[in-house]
Amino acid sequence: MPRTKQGAARPPDNAGPAQNAHRRSICPVACTLDLLGDKWTLLVVRDLMSGKSHFKEFLASPEKIATNILAERLARLAANGLVERYPSSDIAGREAYRLTEKGRSLRGLMAQIKAWGLDHIDGTEARMATDKEN
């Protein structure tokens, strides 16, 4: 699905579903890690759950994700049906991002990660809501 260029940073369109191409085993843990097992993907999901939708909003998070990493992760999440693009109502011609139902299904996992971090890593604080409904 070709798209016209608009906006500054654009996710690459060649990031196909990773889960089948590089599957290491049929283990659900391994396959989930093939998709989400890195330091950035779930931070983008966290930001989406907290209500962020625009590229610049993700870039503004305290972890300072690099533009190319953010673009690649959003494209991969979209290619795997976890994120969808939609026309931004704020800026004409600009796209925004939101979780699909499949993406929202990561709420339980996100809550476990957050709880484990708060319980077991000193100095962590839950300042961000991980869901709009929070």
Add this chain to the structure above:
Amino acid sequence: MPRTKQGAARPPDNAGPAQNAHRRSICPVACTLDLLGDKWTLLVVRDLMSGKSHFKEFLASPEKIATNILAERLARLAANGLVERYPSSDIAGREAYRLTEKGRSLRGLMAQIKAWGLDHIDGTEARMATDKEN
């Protein structure tokens, strides 16, 4: 704590706690991903939960982890208090690995990852128990 050389593959001893050195923010999700956010660490934890304890057992898992990656991950998990070494009862002079209480506290998170994979990634099957008690 210096240790004498024994056995074939040895984890490097210079893998200190990563969680403080490279902390990206105080977010519990980010800090947990600093520690566990990669494609291999939680597979080693999965294997430990399923009862594996020897270096060669981890290498035999279907994902075929590389020796150096396994050694680094075990050392990092040990440095962060999730894994402890103990003398193997099977082979004299050989060490084995087991989860500490902190490591076992990852059970809930592991169960969420497994359940999410089974529910959302086609072709995954839960063949391995993720806990000795299973």
